[in-house]
Amino acid sequence: MQATRQRFAALQAQAAHAGVALRPPPPEPTTCCGRGCNGCVWEGFYAAAQWWCEDAQGALAQPGGGPS
Template sequence: MVDGTDAALLAVRPALKTEAEALIAAVQARAAERGVALPVAPEAPVSCCGRGCTDCVWAFFYSEVRYWRDEAVLRWSA
Protein backbone atom coordinates (compact mmCIF):
# COMPACT_ATOMS: atom_id res chain seq x y z
CA MET A 1 0.00 0.00 0.00
CA VAL A 2 1.27 3.46 -0.91
CA ASP A 3 1.24 5.91 1.99
CA GLY A 4 1.93 9.66 2.07
CA THR A 5 5.71 9.27 2.06
CA ASP A 6 5.56 6.88 -0.87
CA ALA A 7 3.22 9.20 -2.76
CA ALA A 8 5.64 12.07 -2.21
CA LEU A 9 8.51 9.98 -3.58
CA LEU A 10 6.43 8.97 -6.58
CA ALA A 11 5.65 12.62 -7.33
CA VAL A 12 9.31 13.59 -7.70
CA ARG A 13 10.39 14.08 -11.33
CA PRO A 14 14.11 14.86 -11.21
CA ALA A 15 15.42 17.27 -13.82
CA LEU A 16 18.80 17.97 -12.23
CA LYS A 17 21.59 15.67 -11.07
CA THR A 18 21.21 16.87 -7.47
CA GLU A 19 17.46 16.12 -7.56
CA ALA A 20 18.11 12.62 -8.90
CA GLU A 21 20.76 11.98 -6.24
CA ALA A 22 18.42 13.19 -3.50
CA LEU A 23 15.63 10.95 -4.80
CA ILE A 24 17.95 7.93 -4.90
CA ALA A 25 19.05 8.61 -1.32
CA ALA A 26 15.44 9.00 -0.14
CA VAL A 27 14.35 5.77 -1.83
CA GLN A 28 17.31 3.88 -0.38
CA ALA A 29 16.51 5.21 3.10
CA ARG A 30 12.84 4.24 2.75
CA ALA A 31 13.79 0.75 1.56
CA ALA A 32 16.16 0.36 4.52
CA GLU A 33 13.34 1.37 6.91
CA ARG A 34 11.17 -1.34 5.41
CA GLY A 35 13.96 -3.93 5.23
CA VAL A 36 13.74 -4.23 1.45
CA ALA A 37 16.79 -4.94 -0.69
CA LEU A 38 17.03 -2.90 -3.86
CA PRO A 39 19.00 -3.34 -7.04
CA VAL A 40 21.87 -0.96 -7.60
CA ALA A 41 20.66 2.56 -8.39
CA PRO A 42 21.37 4.02 -11.82
CA GLU A 43 24.70 5.79 -12.12
CA ALA A 44 24.97 9.34 -13.39
CA PRO A 45 26.48 9.68 -16.85
CA VAL A 46 30.08 10.72 -17.16
CA SER A 47 29.91 12.04 -20.70
CA CYS A 48 27.65 14.64 -22.24
CA CYS A 49 28.41 16.76 -25.25
CA GLY A 50 26.54 19.75 -23.80
CA ARG A 51 24.69 20.51 -27.03
CA GLY A 52 21.19 19.92 -25.67
CA CYS A 53 20.49 16.78 -27.67
CA THR A 54 16.92 15.46 -27.68
CA ASP A 55 18.16 12.08 -26.50
CA CYS A 56 20.62 13.48 -23.97
CA VAL A 57 22.29 11.03 -21.62
CA TRP A 58 20.92 13.09 -18.73
CA ALA A 59 17.32 12.72 -19.88
CA PHE A 60 17.85 8.97 -20.11
CA PHE A 61 19.42 8.94 -16.63
CA TYR A 62 16.45 10.79 -15.09
CA SER A 63 14.11 8.31 -16.77
CA GLU A 64 16.14 5.40 -15.36
CA VAL A 65 15.98 6.91 -11.87
CA ARG A 66 12.19 7.25 -12.07
CA TYR A 67 11.83 3.64 -13.26
CA TRP A 68 14.18 2.40 -10.50
CA ARG A 69 12.16 4.39 -7.94
CA ASP A 70 8.85 2.97 -9.21
CA GLU A 71 10.21 -0.58 -9.00
CA ALA A 72 11.46 0.07 -5.46
CA VAL A 73 8.04 1.27 -4.31
CA LEU A 74 6.45 -1.81 -5.86
CA ARG A 75 8.87 -4.04 -3.94
CA TRP A 76 8.07 -2.62 -0.53
CA SER A 77 4.36 -2.23 -1.26
CA ALA A 78 3.88 -5.89 -2.19
Protein backbone atom coordinates in the same frame (compact mmCIF):
# COMPACT_ATOMS: atom_id res chain seq x y z
CA MET B 1 19.85 16.45 -10.27
CA GLN B 2 19.89 17.18 -6.55
CA ALA B 3 16.20 16.24 -6.28
CA THR B 4 16.88 12.91 -7.99
CA ARG B 5 19.78 12.15 -5.65
CA GLN B 6 17.58 13.01 -2.68
CA ARG B 7 14.81 10.75 -3.95
CA PHE B 8 17.27 7.88 -4.41
CA ALA B 9 18.61 8.42 -0.89
CA ALA B 10 15.12 8.57 0.65
CA LEU B 11 13.99 5.37 -1.05
CA GLN B 12 17.22 3.58 -0.15
CA ALA B 13 16.81 4.67 3.49
CA GLN B 14 13.21 3.42 3.55
CA ALA B 15 14.31 0.13 2.04
CA ALA B 16 17.14 -0.29 4.53
CA HIS B 17 14.77 0.47 7.41
CA ALA B 18 12.27 -2.07 6.07
CA GLY B 19 14.92 -4.69 5.27
CA VAL B 20 14.07 -4.61 1.56
CA ALA B 21 16.84 -5.19 -0.97
CA LEU B 22 16.85 -2.81 -3.93
CA ARG B 23 18.97 -2.90 -7.03
CA PRO B 24 21.40 0.04 -7.24
CA PRO B 25 19.99 3.21 -8.82
CA PRO B 26 21.17 4.07 -12.32
CA PRO B 27 24.59 5.74 -12.49
CA GLU B 28 24.83 9.39 -13.48
CA PRO B 29 26.03 9.90 -17.05
CA THR B 30 29.64 10.87 -17.58
CA THR B 31 29.60 11.26 -21.36
CA CYS B 32 27.38 14.33 -21.88
CA CYS B 33 28.93 16.76 -24.35
CA GLY B 34 26.79 19.68 -23.15
CA ARG B 35 25.46 20.53 -26.62
CA GLY B 36 21.78 19.77 -25.92
CA CYS B 37 21.68 16.78 -28.24
CA ASN B 38 18.38 15.17 -29.18
CA GLY B 39 18.44 11.95 -27.17
CA CYS B 40 20.93 13.29 -24.63
CA VAL B 41 22.35 10.80 -22.15
CA TRP B 42 20.58 12.79 -19.42
CA GLU B 43 17.19 12.00 -20.99
CA GLY B 44 18.00 8.31 -20.71
CA PHE B 45 19.23 8.76 -17.16
CA TYR B 46 16.07 10.53 -16.01
CA ALA B 47 13.89 7.88 -17.68
CA ALA B 48 15.89 5.15 -15.92
CA ALA B 49 15.73 7.09 -12.64
CA GLN B 50 11.94 7.34 -12.89
CA TRP B 51 11.68 3.60 -13.55
CA TRP B 52 14.02 2.82 -10.63
CA CYS B 53 11.95 4.97 -8.26
CA GLU B 54 8.72 3.30 -9.38
CA ASP B 55 10.31 -0.13 -8.98
CA ALA B 56 11.61 0.77 -5.51
CA GLN B 57 8.20 2.08 -4.45
CA GLY B 58 6.62 -1.13 -5.71
CA ALA B 59 9.06 -3.23 -3.69
CA LEU B 60 8.33 -1.17 -0.58
CA ALA B 61 4.57 -1.53 -1.13
CA GLN B 62 4.76 -5.35 -1.13
CA PRO B 63 3.62 -7.12 2.04
CA GLY B 64 6.51 -6.92 4.47
CA GLY B 65 8.06 -4.12 2.43
CA GLY B 66 7.52 -1.46 5.00
CA PRO B 67 5.43 1.70 4.88
CA SER B 68 4.33 2.90 1.46
